[in-house]
Amino acid sequence: xxxxxxxxxxxxxxxxxxxxxxxxxxxxxxxxxxxxxxxxxxxxxxxxxxxxxxxxxxxxxxxxxxxxxxxxxxxxxxxxxxxxxxxxxxxxxxxxxxxxxxxxxxxxxxxxxxxxxxxxxxxxxxxxxxxxxxxxxxxxxxxxxxxxxxxxxxxxxxxxxxxxxxxxxxxxxxxxxx
Numbered sequence: 749x750x751x752x753x754x755x756x757x758x759x760x761x762x763x764x765x766x767x768x769x770x771x772x773x774x775x776x777x778x779x780x781x782x783x784x785x786x787x788x789x790x791x792x793x794x795x796x797x798x799x800x801x802x803x804x805x806x807x808x809x810x811x812x813x814x815x816x817x818x819x820x821x822x823x824x825x826x827x828x829x830x831x832x833x834x835x836x837x838x839x840x841x842x843x844x845x846x847x848x849x850x851x852x853x854x855x856x857x858x859x860x861x862x863x864x865x866x867x868x869x870x871x872x873x874x875x876x877x878x879x880x881x882x883x884x885x886x887x888x889x890x891x892x893x894x895x896x897x898x899x900x901x902x903x904x905x906x907x908x909x910x911x912x913x914x915x916x917x918x919x920x921x922x923x924x925x926x
Contacts, residue, residue, distance in 0.1 A: 756837050764902040767840045770897040771847050779898065786895040787794055787851040795870060809877045816873035816925050820849045820918035825862070826836050827913055833856045840900050847900040859900050861910030864893050868914025877923045 774780045803810040822892040837859035855862070871885035893907035 759845055759905065760840075760903065763905060764840065764844065766904055767847065767897055767900065768844075770894065771840075771900050773898050774916075783895045783898045783907045784851055786892060787863075787899055787901075790867060790892050790895075791854065792876050794867075798870060798874075805881070806874075806878045811875075813877050814875040816876075816918070816922050820872065820914075820921040821866055821871040821926065823921065824913055824917040827917065828860060828862050828865055829861055830911075831909075831913075832862070837903075837906070840903060851899050851901075853901055858902050858906045859909060860913055861893070861896055861907045863896055864889065864907045864910030865914040867892050868911050869918045870917035872915060873911050874921050 774840060797812075798850050799814055802813055810878050832855060836857050837851065839856075839858040850900065867889050871881075871889060875882045889911060893911065896902040897904060
């Protein structure tokens with residue numbers, strides 16, 4: 749078991765009961781399957797279909813949206829790497845082995861959620877150019893956040909931080925690149 753740095757003890761202890769409740773949802777096979785599919789798609793497989801849908805739904809600004817999304821994602825990943833390796837928050841399943849990971853993880857540390865950050869960086873330019881797409885975009889980000897917690901990969905603050913970093917990088921990127 750990987751022991752957390754002392755700076756995470758208090759926050760982890762506050763969030764672990766929440767994570768346990770989410771992880772308990774995986775007792776149903778359909779939840780486990782859904783979480784697995786969402787997590788695999790968020791490993792990168794969903795972004796090409798999103799780009800194709802963008803080209804179909806908003807053909808006049810598709811390349812601009814894709815460019816803004818790619819730039820925002822690249823910039824956000826710089827922040828992500830610095831935070832993740834600087835803060836070194838262990839994942840919930842490392843702290844409590846009974847919260848076994850439901851899917852393979854891409855990195856060692858939990859804070860912030862790179863998956864939620866990346867999807868947010870992708871959907872912000874889309875929603876900016878096609879505001880009518882905000883409900884499915886918000887639903888997709890929320891679904892991913894919940895799945896990351898159910899999988900035992902993240903605490904709620906990890907996914908919230910990932911979303912906020914994505915917003916904090918993508919919004920200015922969209923505003924500056926026109």
